[in-house]
Structures are given as C-alpha cells and as structure tokens.
C-alpha cells in the first residue's frame with residue numbers, strides 16, 4: 001500500500017517541497033523544509049514552480065484573485081511531481097480540493113498588518129495628503145474608514161507586487177507608506193523596516209494571515225501523518241473559524257473581509273475563542289464590524305460553526321451589499 005508513497009519503506013529520495021520562486025515563498029518553504037526534515041528524518045528538497053500570478057502584471061482583482069498563486073502548486077501535488085507544498089494560508093481558497101489534505105497549520109506568526117513609511121512615520125503621524133499604498137480592498141476599506149472617523153486625510157493608492165517592489169515605492173519617494181503583513185516581513189528578516197504595527201482594532205487582518213498551510217496528496221497518508229506533528233491545534237481552530245466566516249460570506253481572498261480569532265485567557269486557563277470580523281466598502285464609507293465568542297473548539301466543525309454564526313450576523317447587518325464592491 002505504501003509502495004510509492006514518499007515515506008514508504010525503502011524510500012530514500014529527498015521529500016520534494018513544491019514552492020513558488022518569490023523570496024517570501026522561498027523563505028517560508030525553507031523554514032518548513034527544516035521542520036519537516038526534523039520530524040521525518042528525511043532530506044527535503046525545494047522544487048520551484050512558476051505560477052501565473054508570478055508572471056502576470058495585471059491586478060489581482062482582474063486575474064480572478066482567489067487562488068491564482070496556489071493552483072499551479074496544487075496541480076503539481078495532484079500530478080505527483082512534488083510531495084508537499086507550503087502556502088500562506090490567507091492566499092488559500094476556502095474550498096479544500098478533492099485529493100489534497102491540509103496536513104498541518106503550524107503556530108501562527110504575528111497576524112497584524114504593519115506600516116512601512118518614510119522617515120519612520122507612524123500611522124497617526126501620516127501628514128495630510130500622504131499616499132499610502134496597498135493592493136488590498138480589505139486594507140483600503142479599513143484604512144479609509146479610520147481616516148473618515150478620525151479626521152485624517154491620507155489617500156490610499158492601489159499597488160501590487162512583491163514585498164521588495166512595494167517597499168521600493170516608499171524608498172523611491174513615490175509613496176509615503178505601504179501596508180504589509182508583519183508575518184511576511186518577519187520571515188524575510190525585514191521586520192526592522194516596520195515603522196508602525198497597526199492595531200487589529202484599526203485594521204483587522206485577512207482570514208488566516210500570519211499562518212502557513214502544509215498541503216499534501218490525500219494518498220500520501222503516511223506523509224500527512226508525519227506532517228501533522230507540525231500542526232498547532234489552536235492556530236488550526238482559529239484559522240478554521242476565520243475561513244468559515246469568509247466562506248459563509250461567499251467572499252474570496254481579494255474581498256474586503258477581515259477576520260481574526262484569538263483565545264481569551266482568564267488567569268492561566270484558556271477558556272474562549274473570540275472571533276472578530278469586518279466587511280467594508282473600499283472607500284470606508286460603510287463598515288460592518290462584529291465579534292462573537294464561543295467555547296474553545298475541539299473539532300473542525302465547532303470552529304467552523306463559530307465562523308458561520310458570525311457570518312450570518314454580519315449578513316443580517318448588510319455585509320453582502322458591501323462585498324459586491326470588488327473593484328479597487
């Protein structure tokens with residue numbers, strides 16, 4: 001049964017980790033490669049796979065948003081060209097494809113968004129007319145809503161590109177600031193360039209932000225079991241709730257939806273999971289922001305139920321109307 005499985009008896013070749021070629025993907029894959037090598041006792045080699053998202057200059061919203069970076073990696077997994085893959089969980093479509101399993105969700109990094117601004121500027125210090133780059137409708141909606149509510153008048157500017165490109169807009173003086181995920185910068189060793197960490201009360205991160213997903217073929221049961229040693233049950237529960245919220249809103253990864261689940265700790269005991277969600281129009285003129293709590297989930301279904309529950313409350317408050325506004 002395990003004859004041609006990657007961890008089967010007699011298998012001696014390195015495990016093949018399919019990865020995008022971007023610096024961020026390589027950094028993430030490198031970290032997981034080391035961890036997998038440790039739990040399996042096997043060498044891991046990186047196999048570079050180019051995706052349409054890596055070569056296209058179009059805006060993500062135009063090429064379909066959800067999953068453009070992921071499809072090629074998944075095809076390689078399903079064809080058996082690689083044994084496993086590492087994704088940024090926030091880029092992963094919520095539907096789990098037939099034939100693949102989410103073998104592990106390791107401990108999440110800092111989920112927050114951050115500002116990289118010229119001259120060390122913090123968010124509150126952005127001057128009137130400052131140009132703040134982000135390609136994310138979620139970030140735009142929340143930044144613009146905050147500006148409206150606090151009398152700030154910076155301008156959000158749609159951009160795309162990898163981390164180097166985006167920070168480059170600030171270094172060249174084209175933009176005053178850009179907004180990025182802390183986790184990506186941290187994995188690239190560039191967290192020192194952050195000039196402000198945005199409170200999640202101001203900008204709620206994308207569902208799954210800061211977490212990685214390790215995926216393999218469902219037929220590689222022994223590999224999936226070994227990878228599961230890298231799973232963190234709390235991170236898994238949190239991102240399951242966040243992604244169930246996203247799915248129930250019928251929104252994709254480029255929709256203006258933020259979600260963050262975290263554990264509420266009372267004394268020493270972890271006793272509740274809180275889930276916060278936000279949907280907004282990209283100009284920030286309307287925002288549906290809600291929160292719920294439930295017992296710490298002990299199953300995938302319980303975690304997902306919390307997400308669905310909050311989604312239906314948000315839909316009752318008009319969330320669907322805001323998500324129609326997909327354009328940058």
Ligand SMILES: NCc1[nH]cc(CCC(=O)O)c1CC(=O)O
Nearest residue numbers: 088091180181183184209210211
């Ligand atoms: N959309 C691209 C993307 N996908 C994952 C990360 C960062 C790492 C993470 O959130 O886990 C980034 C860059 C960013 O948003 O700044």
